Amino acid sequence: MNSTPVQGYAVSKAESSLVLTLNGSQSNYTIMEGVSIDINATRTSGEGSLTLYLEGILLDTDINITNNQLFASMGEYNVTAMYAATENYSSSEKTYFVTVLDSNPPQLTINNALGNDSVISNSSYLLNITTNEKANCTGYLCSIGSCNSSTMATTDSYKHTATLYLSSQTYDINISCIDLTQLTGNASMVNISVDRSSPAISFTSPSSGSTENAGTVDINYTIVESHLDKAWIIRNSNSTKFYTSGGGISMAFAPGLQSITLYANDTVGNIGSSSLTFYVNATLSPAQWVEDISSRLGASGDVQLLNSSNLVPSAIDMGPTVTIEINLTDSQLMVPNFTAQVATWEFYFDVDDDDAQFESDISSSIGETPLEYVIVSNFTGFIPQDSDYYGRMELPGRYDYLYYCSGNTSTCGKITSSCSGTYTIASATACYVLGNDSVIYVPHFSSVFGINDTTYPALSVLSPANHSVQSNSVFYLNFTVNETNPHTTTFCNYTLNNGTDTHSDLDIDTADLTATGTLYIGYIQLYNVRNGNYNLTISCKDLKGQATTKKLNISVVDTVRPVITSTEPEDDDISTSSESKTVALGATTDERSICKYHPSNVVYASMSTYLGSSSSYSLTHTEDITYDSDSDESYYIACVDINNVETLARSHVTYTVDVGSGSTGGGSDDDDDSGSSGGGGGGTGGNTNPEPPARSTQVWRDMAGGAYTFNIPSLQIAFTNIFFSVPAALEGTSQLTVERVDSVDFSQVPFNLYQYLKVDRTNLEGITGITVKFRVPKAWISSKKIDPDSVRLFRYTDTWDMLTTKKLTNDSQYIYYESQAPGFSYFAISGQLAVESPIVPEPQKPPTGNVIVPTDDNGGEEETEEETESTSSGLGWLWFLFVLIIISGAIGGFFYYQRSVSVLSDKELNDLRVYVSKCKEEGVEFSNIKEALRKVGWSEDIITLVMHDVHVPSDEIDKLAQYIKTMKAKRVSDTDIENNLKKVGWSSDLIAEARKKIK
Numbered sequence: 001m002n003s004t005p006v007q008g009y010a011v012s013k014a015e016s017s018l019v020l021t022l023n024g025s026q027s028n029y030t031i032m033e034g035v036s037i038d039i040n041a042t043r044t045s046g047e048g049s050l051t052l053y054l055e056g057i058l059l060d061t062d063i064n065i066t067n068n069q070l071f072a073s074m075g076e077y078n079v080t081a082m083y084a085a086t087e088n089y090s091s092s093e094k095t096y097f098v099t100v101l102d103s104n105p106p107q108l109t110i111n112n113a114l115g116n117d118s119v120i121s122n123s124s125y126l127l128n129i130t131t132n133e134k135a136n137c138t139g140y141l142c143s144i145g146s147c148n149s150s151t152m153a154t155t156d157s158y159k160h161t162a163t164l165y166l167s168s169q170t171y172d173i174n175i176s177c178i179d180l181t182q183l184t185g186n187a188s189m190v191n192i193s194v195d196r197s198s199p200a201i202s203f204t205s206p207s208s209g210s211t212e213n214a215g216t217v218d219i220n221y222t223i224v225e226s227h228l229d230k231a232w233i234i235r236n237s238n239s240t241k242f243y244t245s246g247g248g249i250s251m252a253f254a255p256g257l258q259s260i261t262l263y264a265n266d267t268v269g270n271i272g273s274s275s276l277t278f279y280v281n282a283t284l285s286p287a288q289w290v291e292d293i294s295s296r297l298g299a300s301g302d303v304q305l306l307n308s309s310n311l312v313p314s315a316i317d318m319g320p321t322v323t324i325e326i327n328l329t330d331s332q333l334m335v336p337n338f339t340a341q342v343a344t345w346e347f348y349f350d351v352d353d354d355d356a357q358f359e360s361d362i363s364s365s366i367g368e369t370p371l372e373y374v375i376v377s378n379f380t381g382f383i384p385q386d387s388d389y390y391g392r393m394e395l396p397g398r399y400d401y402l403y404y405c406s407g408n409t410s411t412c413g414k415i416t417s418s419c420s421g422t423y424t425i426a427s428a429t430a431c432y433v434l435g436n437d438s439v440i441y442v443p444h445f446s447s448v449f450g451i452n453d454t455t456y457p458a459l460s461v462l463s464p465a466n467h468s469v470q471s472n473s474v475f476y477l478n479f480t481v482n483e484t485n486p487h488t489t490t491f492c493n494y495t496l497n498n499g500t501d502t503h504s505d506l507d508i509d510t511a512d513l514t515a516t517g518t519l520y521i522g523y524i525q526l527y528n529v530r531n532g533n534y535n536l537t538i539s540c541k542d543l544k545g546q547a548t549t550k551k552l553n554i555s556v557v558d559t560v561r562p563v564i565t566s567t568e569p570e571d572d573d574i575s576t577s578s579e580s581k582t583v584a585l586g587a588t589t590d591e592r593s594i595c596k597y598h599p600s601n602v603v604y605a606s607m608s609t610y611l612g613s614s615s616s617y618s619l620t621h622t623e624d625i626t627y628d629s630d631s632d633e634s635y636y637i638a639c640v641d642i643n644n645v646e647t648l649a650r651s652h653v654t655y656t657v658d659v660g661s662g663s664t665g666g667g668s669d670d671d672d673d674s675g676s677s678g679g680g681g682g683g684t685g686g687n688t689n690p691e692p693p694a695r696s697t698q699v700w701r702d703m704a705g706g707a708y709t710f711n712i713p714s715l716q717i718a719f720t721n722i723f724f725s726v727p728a729a730l731e732g733t734s735q736l737t738v739e740r741v742d743s744v745d746f747s748q749v750p751f752n753l754y755q756y757l758k759v760d761r762t763n764l765e766g767i768t769g770i771t772v773k774f775r776v777p778k779a780w781i782s783s784k785k786i787d788p789d790s791v792r793l794f795r796y797t798d799t800w801d802m803l804t805t806k807k808l809t810n811d812s813q814y815i816y817y818e819s820q821a822p823g824f825s826y827f828a829i830s831g832q833l834a835v836e837s838p839i840v841p842e843p844q845k846p847p848t849g850n851v852i853v854p855t856d857d858n859g860g861e862e863e864t865e866e867e868t869e870s871t872s873s874g875l876g877w878l879w880f881l882f883v884l885i886i887i888s889g890a891i892g893g894f895f896y897y898q899r900s901v902s903v904l905s906d907k908e909l910n911d912l913r914v915y916v917s918k919c920k921e922e923g924v925e926f927s928n929i930k931e932a933l934r935k936v937g938w939s940e941d942i943i944t945l946v947m948h949d950v951h952v953p954s955d956e957i958d959k960l961a962q963y964i965k966t967m968k969a970k971r972v973s974d975t976d977i978e979n980n981l982k983k984v985g986w987s988s989d990l991i992a993e994a995r996k997k998i999k
Helices: 286-300 356-366 778-783 877-901 907-921 926-935 940-950 954-969 974-983 988-998
Strands: 017-022 029-032 035-045 050-054 057-062 064-071 075-083 092-101 108-110 124-131 135-143 146-151 153-155 159-165 170-179 184-194 200-205 216-224 228-235 248-252 256-266 271-280 302-306 321-327 332-339 350-352 372-377 391-395 401-405 412-414 431-434 438-442 447-451 458-463 475-482 492-497 502-508 514-516 519-527 532-541 547-556 564-568 573-576 581-598 609-611 618-627 631-640 651-659 685-687 695-703 706-711 719-726 730-741 752-762 768-777 792-796 800-803 805-810 814-821 826-831
Touching: 017 075, 017 092, 029 035, 035 050, 035 075, 035 092, 050 064, 057 064, 108 170, 108 184, 124 135, 124 170, 135 159, 146 159, 200 256, 200 271, 216 228, 216 256, 216 271, 228 248, 286 302, 286 350, 356 372, 356 412, 356 447, 372 391, 391 447, 401 438, 438 447, 458 532, 458 547, 475 492, 475 532, 492 519, 502 519, 564 631, 564 651, 573 581, 581 651, 609 618, 695 706, 719 730, 768 778, 768 826, 778 814, 792 814, 800 814, 907 926, 907 940, 926 940, 954 974, 954 988, 974 988
Parallel strands: 029 092, 573 651
Antiparallel strands: 017 035, 035 064, 050 057, 050 075, 075 092, 108 124, 124 159, 135 146, 135 170, 153 159, 170 184, 200 216, 216 248, 228 256, 256 271, 302 321, 321 332, 332 391, 350 372, 372 447, 391 438, 401 412, 401 447, 431 438, 458 475, 475 519, 492 502, 492 532, 514 519, 519 685, 532 547, 564 581, 581 609, 581 618, 581 631, 631 651, 695 730, 706 719, 719 768, 730 752, 752 826, 768 814, 792 800, 792 826, 805 814
């Protein structure tokens, strides 16, 4: 059966059309709020109805629509006419917007409003307002007929803030906000007074130091303050407030010295004060005073007030002398023969002989608990001036040591001398008189106590370590001993002995050691120590003969070669007019040695002539050689230490002697082991005041796994300790050496260098947990103006890596630090300058000379050329080209600008230029320099002239800052950026100034 396919056809629709008008206009329309407009929509082709919408809300449906619409509030409104598609016509639509503008000014709300007529003490005020519509706002700070405006920062168009800076005067604060239709809204706060001054107080009577003859005294005063709140008086260190007003108050006072302080505050919290001292000449009742102070002391004290005849009077005038005697349970306190007028008799001091906290504090401080003591508190409130009295204190029995505390327990010191002659108020130090009991005289009261010494010296040996191996014939004995009462003549002694050789010092007193409080540090050089196994014994004793002894076993295996540090003669051409000439051939070694010399470069054993002594090991070696004819000399010098370890290289000395030439000269050398001059000396034994070496070595044998410490005794080395861990046992000899080095061959460490160091290790692979402790002298920090908190330890790999550094503690000479290190290498200790305020020269007078612009020979301005070379440092050639383009333009502009403003004028201007240059070298910011010059009166013209003469113009700094910002965006490191800039001539301080602009 055949089928016929059905053919399909697409029928196209006709396009519909419509017209939408707003008040007859086929476009967006703008009106003011509260206005009506006609909205018309007409279908011009199609079939069926239209629909009309306002903001999505249906208004009407018809072929032709007419609608009158009122717009009551501001905003933007959507008007849309739509024709829906039918069978024969396509859909269409038309949209316009009605913009309704505000007809009312913006409304302002001050969020932190100050009430009119307010008084504040702020130095600034944050003006914070909110508007009900979008607006731009300005704050006005008005005073004495003038206003300063501040454009307010806007957040979300409705919140506005500005900080107003205030001085001590009265202001009106006005705010003006303008909306999008240029309507203005205003708000204000009026008569705002800023008061940052304290009330000014002065006494009119009585006068300071006067004597008032009645117990009631009229206190008259004046207070200058516009916003006074309250005034009150504190008398004689008492906390009670006596409120006063009206410029005067009558007060009753006890006899004697009176001290009052008048305070006043204003309504915003500023407080002023003024003090006054006078005397009241009235009769004192001893019985009443004794009763009052006895009630404070309780049952522990019996108090007597005596006249000059040591009798208890019925009344005391203020002119004569009196004595206070207080008898405690076991002790006695006296204030002998002081003038009654100097005491404030209404103030009461405290006396105690039973205080557990005092005993604990003293025990912690000196290591012994006081057996008997007397504590006097608050005595300065009774007799304020130490020069008006002295004290006598008596403790029962006798003691090993007596102590006097001039203040709190941290001020206690041992009384070292007995009293001689009569003790008076002019005496400045405490002394004692011993009988069956202990009598102590003191210049002023605090506390005294007696102790018996039961504690032995606390001795600790820092180096050498027990069972350690010393790799040199010279090393240091470093120990500490903590002792409150060291023996005065033979405090410590040591003996190093191996059965054959003995090194000892049996008479070490405190002067041979370094003392910090009760801690004594011994640093003693042992030299000419032969190889072998030794017993080292160290002992220290106190004044009672109580001794602490430490015994160690050490070995000496000398592997360190002596070094010849200098030779003589220094000049290579020696001449004389005499018939003969004696030349001193000499050498200095870094350890005690014996030296020889020879015309040929042979080893020590092959040399036959000794340079100096053939048997005494010393640091300096000299042989006098006399010439009676001309001679050309060439000698090689070699040395060995006591263990026959020879110098690595021979030092070569050459010189020419010209006898009978008519002139004189010196000598010369060519030293293979050149260095600085060494010290002198000789013999065996110990030296308690040596110059410590700049190198220290520690040797271990067959190390077990665990933690180890390398104590570094040399004062020339900043490192004090190196701590590390060995994860597994190490066989054989292991060695760690730390050495101070004067310079390095690679890049300099950042900031201000204190010391370079190098740490070498042998057979110490795989060690972990490396901690380095080091010290920096306070004298260096002070002289270099270093911020102590900025000191850092750096370690060198292929660059200087800053290690995390912690400040630990300090003593009288050093500040101590600690760092963790990932390994050993070269190290550096460095710090940054502390910020200081510049001392500005006062201007003498404006420059009077002519300002001279340098010119060329043809009368034109002299050209300045600056050639800059740069080398790529790891950057691609495109980056390098960018560096050259930016920096060359900046430097060229800088030198052209500097040429055009350079001046040569009279002395005042040159002195000012020198001052600005010096501030710049010391790292003071140019903004601080300018401000300091303004404060002392230099004019802006002169400041600008001098600053341009010594400082790159700000637009060139801007260019430099833009370059740095661009390079950082390309992820170039700060180090590479700075190195490239320095290569083309930019200084560190200008680079730092440009970085601040970026921040």
